[in-house]
Amino acid sequence: MAALVTVEGRGEYVVGKVFIVGAGPGDPRLITVWGLECLRNADAVVYDRLIDPGLLAEARNDAERIYVGKETGKHTWLQERINELLAELATAGKKVVRLKGGDPFVFGRGGEEAMYLAARGIEIEIIPGISSSIAVPAFAGIPVTHRGVANSFAVVTGHPRVEGSSPDFLALFRAAGTLVVLMGVERRMEIARLLLQGNVDPATPVAVIEQGSRAGQRITITDLSNIEKDCRLVKPPAVIVIGKTVSLHEAIGRHAAE
Numbered sequence: 001m002a003a004l005v006t007v008e009g010r011g012e013y014v015v016g017k018v019f020i021v022g023a024g025p026g027d028p029r030l031i032t033v034w035g036l037e038c039l040r041n042a043d044a045v046v047y048d049r050l051i052d053p054g055l056l057a058e059a060r061n062d063a064e065r066i067y068v069g070k071e072t073g074k075h076t077w078l079q080e081r082i083n084e085l086l087a088e089l090a091t092a093g094k095k096v097v098r099l100k101g102g103d104p105f106v107f108g109r110g111g112e113e114a115m116y117l118a119a120r121g122i123e124i125e126i127i128p129g130i131s132s133s134i135a136v137p138a139f140a141g142i143p144v145t146h147r148g149v150a151n152s153f154a155v156v157t158g159h160p161r162v163e164g165s166s167p168d169f170l171a172l173f174r175a176a177g178t179l180v181v182l183m184g185v186e187r188r189m190e191i192a193r194l195l196l197q198g199n200v201d202p203a204t205p206v207a208v209i210e211q212g213s214r215a216g217q218r219i220t221i222t223d224l225s226n227i228e229k230d231c232r233l234v235k236p237p238a239v240i241v242i243g244k245t246v247s248l249h250e251a252i253g254r255h256a257a258e
Helices: 033-040 079-091 110-119 132-139 169-176 185-197 224-230 244-257
Strands: 003-007 011-015 017-022 044-047 064-067 095-100 123-127 152-157 177-182 205-210 218-223 238-242
Touching (some): 017 079, 033 123, 044 079, 079 095, 079 110, 095 110, 132 177, 132 238, 152 169, 169 185, 185 224, 185 238, 205 224, 205 244, 218 224, 238 244
Parallel strands (some): 017 095, 017 123, 044 064, 152 177
Antiparallel strands (some): 003 011, 177 238, 205 238
16 A cells, blocks of 8 residues: 655655565465565566566556666675665655565565665565575475484575675584575585685585576585585576485485486
């Protein structure tokens, strides 16, 4: 429902609403029913780089589609400008879907966008998505927890937003049993080296899953001591899973792919 907002010197004007929607890990069928409903009713869709074209086709023909994708070293749209764009569209009275890969609150900066809009009196609604941190390993036949193998898991980003704020990969791995790294392709060797220096078993299984849940999904199974040799051709987007549950891929993954 649109709201009336009074701005000093400008009187009252209509403000629309922003739906911050998680699109899931990649396969367009993995968006939630609620998220799809929002997308189909949007006046404007502001979307990220990894959104499947099939999802964009679900929007109305007359809906405005605005690409604000980011790549490493290619941030055409700064986050501040994206925030402003969402506010501008809503201020014009539009129903806006901010379509983000995975879940918007798992390393997706959805919280920053929500806070920016809320501070300006713009109505928001958060539609959770299936995070790639659990969905991509599942598609590969790798449970992130398994009775008798790992009773917890940790999710970290390989791209800390603030310099010097890198996660303590060793402590997280020791505490959790399974370590899932998002956006960590470029740091895979550094992460492996840190774990090995902490006396983690070099034979600890590792899975690197490229294009998770998409048609081009590719799974590389290796271990900490061989990650450099076996994963030299890996390209993002990819999810890295480190821990004993990766060994379950042998029993589960092959059958899941048949």
